[in-house]
Amino acid sequence: MYSVAPQAIKLADSLAGSEYGISELTLMKNAASACFNALYGKISSKDSIVILCGKGNNGGDGYELCRILKKEWFNVTCINVFDCEPSTQTAKAVYNNLLTEGVTILTSNEAPIAIKNASVIIDAIFGVGFYGSIEKNSTTAKLISLCNSNDNCLRVAIDAPSGINCLDGTVKGTAFSAHLTLTLAFYKTGTLSYPAREYCGKIQLLKIGFPKELEEKIPKHALIPDFEYIKSVLPKRPANTHKGNYGRLLMFCASEFMTGAGILAANAALRSGVGLLNIARDIHTLKILQHHLTEPVFSPIDTASESAENDLISLSQKATAILIGCGLGNCEHDKKAVFSLISTSQKPIILDADGINAVSQNIMVLKEAKEVAILTPHPLEFSRLTGKSVEEIQADRINLATSFSKQYGCVLILKGACTVIAGPEGELAVCTCGGAGLSKGGSGDVLAGLCSSLRAQGMSAFDSAVCSVFLHAKAADILSSEISSSGFLPSDLPLAIAKLLP
Secondary structure (H helix, E strand, O other): OOEEEHHHHHHHHHHHHHHHOOOOHHHHHHHHHHHHHHOOOOOOOOOOOEEOOOOOOOHHHHHHHHHHHHHOOOOOOEOOOOOOOOOHHHHHHHHHHHHHOOOOEOOOOHHHHHHHHEEEEEEEHHHHOOOOOOOOHHHHHHHHHHHHHOOEEEEEEEEEOOEEEEOOOOOOOOOOOOOOEEOOOOHHHHHHHHHHHOOOOEEEEEEEOOOOHHHHOOOOOOEEEOOOHHHHOOOOOOOOHHHHHHHEEEEEEEEOOOOHHHHHHHHHHHHOOOOOEEEEEHHHHHHHHOOOOOOOOOEEEOOOOOHHHHHHHHHOOOOOOEEEEEEOOOOOOHHHHHHHHHHOOOOOOEOOOOHHHHHHOOHHHHHOOOOOOOOOOOOOHHHHOOOHHHHHHOHHHHHHHHHHHHHHHOEEEEEEOOOOEEOOOOOEEEEEOOHHHHHOHHHHHHHHHHHHHHHOOOOOOOHHHHHOOOOOOHHHHHHHHHHHOOOOOOHHHHHHHHHHOO
16 A cells, blocks of 8 residues: 655556546545545434635645535535635536525634534644644634634544645644544555644544546655555565574574563564574673573674774674664674674664664764664664754654664664654655554664564565564554554563564
């Protein structure tokens, strides 16, 4: 499944007319009809419905929806937010049709009372083409704020809540806060990512009459991972195989007082099918790990010794991927070993936790990696990598993730609600599942182990990242329903993930 950029909607409208003979007016009527069908059962004749209409085609959708509601004897009031005729010919046609049928359209000055008394408010002001910000002191902002303050109503957005950027998910001013967003024809990338996602409520995709052949011609912007995608990219496991066919993962993780991170990562790697796991660490740490892990090979290594770097490189030559971090600690010897592995090893590297913290002190080392590296930061770790505050990162997740991955030639997993995955060639994915149950220490270690296992088994860096994020999140959703979001443990995740694999 994929989402599109806002610009793709104009292309779809154009192709519908030029290649399939479907007029923009027909599409607008289809959109309004689809919205009515989606709302039917959620609204009643007792509701006081208010529709706020802008001057573009989103406003046209609202005017046409008003006409349908009136025809079906619903109590609906239409507001002309900008007190002017629509600016597009199609929207103007449905606007004039509404006036011809004798419907009174309120001005912006008349809107406040209607909004305060409404039990259903429908936003059709800007839609997906909005950029910039709705200034706080503008009439539009005041009306939207009034809508948002009505706590006794159902708030619905047509296509996208007004005020959000549907390309990158940023919100720079006032925005309509919907309980339900009826998105038309395609998912829009910005509505899937925070902070915009917070304004969308539940997102429901509505078809408006584009032929399937046309939909396939529309450029895809971001991947929305699902089981169909997972099935298409996961490595197959024929019967006549052996452990060497499923990769060898080297883990340079854990430390004496942070062994749990290593155990979680190891179990995730093993449960997701890696052929052989080798953990390289000091003897004290390995003795603790040996009490909890049966399957791995353990390789004692003293990073304070002169031979440590050569020993690690020698071990890495036998691996098909290397995981660095997950409780590694921050001693200078270990950091030096991290830099050596990144700059010297010929194998794919995955960096998590303290591996990322080490790199943040010498970020240009990423450019020395021989294969595309995968980084799995949460916002605070990403703050250390970029020098930007957590607040800046959370306000602009898609743009910052994509620019970083391109700059340093890596795949970036920016963790958090609706995790963003960005690749060095402009690849983009947004995971829409997972929830607050993952907000526990250790969840990230499981993700890192899973991602490293898939990479070791031969998957591409981007596919490894996307698959691991999706499986991790979906397993959390299942555990949340079976146990509770608060109550399941990160150590429950590896087995839940294993049950999702073919």
